[in-house]
Each structure stands twice: as structure tokens, then as C-alpha cells.
Amino acid sequence: MRRVAEEFSRFAKSYSKHNLIQAEVAKKLIAMLPESSYGSILDLGCGSGELYRHLKKRRITYDHMTAMDISPEMLELHPKEINLSLLEGDFSAPDFIHSLPLHHYDLLISSSALQWSRDLERTLSVFSSLSEKIYLSFFTAGTFRALHEYVGIESPIRSEERVKEMIGKHLDLEFEKVSYTLYFDSVYQMLRYIKESGISGGVQRIEYKETKRLLNRYEDRHLEFEVLFAYSKS
Numbered sequence: 001m002r003r004v005a006e007e008f009s010r011f012a013k014s015y016s017k018h019n020l021i022q023a024e025v026a027k028k029l030i031a032m033l034p035e036s037s038y039g040s041i042l043d044l045g046c047g048s049g050e051l052y053r054h055l056k057k058r059r060i061t062y063d064h065m066t067a068m069d070i071s072p073e074m075l076e077l078h079p080k081e082i083n084l085s086l087l088e089g090d091f092s093a094p095d096f097i098h099s100l101p102l103h104h105y106d107l108l109i110s111s112s113a114l115q116w117s118r119d120l121e122r123t124l125s126v127f128s129s130l131s132e133k134i135y136l137s138f139f140t141a142g143t144f145r146a147l148h149e150y151v152g153i154e155s156p157i158r159s160e161e162r163v164k165e166m167i168g169k170h171l172d173l174e175f176e177k178v179s180y181t182l183y184f185d186s187v188y189q190m191l192r193y194i195k196e197s198g199i200s201g202g203v204q205r206i207e208y209k210e211t212k213r214l215l216n217r218y219e220d221r222h223l224e225f226e227v228l229f230a231y232s233k234s
Helices: 001-008 012-018 018-030 050-057 072-077 120-125 145-151 160-168 187-197 208-218
Strands: 036-045 061-069 084-088 109-113 134-139 173-183 222-231
Touching: 018 050, 018 109, 018 134, 018 173, 018 222, 036 050, 050 061, 050 109, 061 072, 072 084, 120 160, 145 208, 145 222, 160 173, 160 222, 187 222
Parallel strands: 036 061, 036 109, 061 084, 109 134
Antiparallel strands: 134 222, 173 222
């Protein structure tokens, strides 16, 4: 997962200006939570703290929160508080649970991060031992669909169907798919958004020749985002 870490770290300081869709996804994920108070919360792939901020906005309280991210630069931007533990770590690593301060959490949340897991099944397989209440969101392969089709590349992330299949092997969750669209004034702004938002994950970057062709000929000025929410049954 090193390339992903480098991509997020590289644009850490500008990330908050370009994560409009991630912010909307985090907002919806927190709005789905059924309770207003938890003893302990685990946030995997916490980034600069989008889920944390929405927990605060909705006045959801907790005794302790653990937030993990692979990028130290992102963690530097995350808000700090006494009952919050910030951990640099890779949730794709087979032993990541051993670095957690608690063995079990009342709530496990992760937004817009798990699609970059190198071994998603292995990551998901440990979730049931970490919490009975799980709320997740994934970008899936329909994200940037028109752009990918135009340049002739496959999405670097898994399809909705594949993610559901992998989750179903390990967890009993419900699903909701949501589509978002973001419009831009120019193709240049659109490509810059992809670069600095972190959604590309450093994978399957468009070559210089294709970028030039996009700038000169591509007529669309919008990006599609396909997001799968997976959450514990009430």
C-alpha cells in the first residue's frame, strides 16, 4: 500500500480543499449511526479527520476513539484531544490489530479508504472480532467511469459486486449504493481535482500523451463517483 500512502502524503495539505465528495460520504456515514454515544470507536483510514469532525457536528460522544491512517502527514492534520489515540498504521497489514490500544470497540467506522486495501478479504475477516457495529463506505469501480472509458483503462478499484461478495464472506451487513456528480469549469480543473483529492490512489495514472489529449478534446466537465455503504443491521 506504499504508493497510496505516498499519494495521500504528497497532497496532505491541499487535501481538505479537494475532498468535497469524501466529505459528503463521511457526513452520510455518520448520519447513519443509530446511537448518540459509544464507549469506544475505531476509525480506520481516518485521514485528516473527516469522520471525527462529523461526529462532533452531530454531537456523538465517546469515551475513547482510536484513529489509524497510513500517512503521517494526514495524521498531523487530524484534530487532537485527550481521549483520542492517533496511530500510523496500515489496515492491510495482517497484524495491524496488534497495534490497537483496545481489543474490541463498540463501533468500527471507515470512510473512503478500504478500497485501497491490498487484501480486502483479510482486512474484513478481522472486523467481526473488533466490533459488532460496523459502518463502512467504499468508492467502487463506477467512479470516474466515463473518463476511464475514454482513455481506455480499467478502474484500479473493485466493483460494487466484488466488494459485496467479499463482505458477505465475513460480515452480515446491509448495503446502499449512492452516486455523486461533481462539475468543473474546465478539464484542467477536473484533472487537478483527481490528482489532489487522493481518489486516484496513485494507481493507473493517465500518461502525459493521454492527459494532453484530454485537455484538447475531452468534452465532459464532470466526474461520477460511485459509493457503496455497508453497515450493520439495526
